[in-house]
Amino acid sequence: MTRVSVVIVFLMFSAGLFGCSIGGDTTGDGEYIDGTYTGTGQGYGGEIRVLVEIANGQIQSVNIEEHSESEEIADPALDQIPSAIVEEQSTDVDNVSGATATSEGIKDAVEDSLEEAR
Template sequence: MKDFLIRSFCLAAVILILAGYNQVLKDRSKDEEITKLEAQVTKLQQEKEKTVDIKGTYPDGRWEGRAKGFGGMITVLVTVENGTISEIEITSADGEDKAYLSMAEDIIPKIIEAQSADVDTVSGATFSSTGIRDAVSEALKQAEQ
């Protein structure tokens, strides 16, 4: 009978130790998940801080910028109203191929939406869209001075 009680006690101790170990593993897993989520939240907050309150960053007016495109210089006129980019028009692009320039103009709504010239170029019209983007960037630099 004494052996039975000792073995029962040992079995109960092993069960309790295993249950405790499983709980430690669950807690550790939860802590790791919390750490990952906190890192993601921090990263998202930092990204949000970079883009928060874009409006009002530029002085109102019309600003001209020039940059090299595929076939020559591209000149744009950027209109800023209420601190935001409201319109971008290409005023000169004499050396540009019309087909590429037409495709490159797709970058204009992207710039207006982003309120920044920091957007991807248009595939298939990379040099022309880079020219538009760089000309807008130059115009915005003038606006900020």
């Protein structure tokens, strides 16, 4: 195999074109460092603070630590978005209808925490 072929195969492998990846991160944005990270995002009612636990390079849990959202409206997003992020190993999950700002705020807070974990 020529040097160029080896480089191309390595780049394809690194980009996940063979259906696999290097490291524990399944989002493709880089490997996460194990630990617990705090992040913040802007919801409809103010700042949303989350605690994200990373183990074995993957998102293990997302917990809402603090928020000022209207509970009746925001509860579905506060319940569903964190578990969807863990399940998908990504913040690219659907917003909860009727709680879009809260959904986006949670996802932004998780992204903020994942910046530290990279």
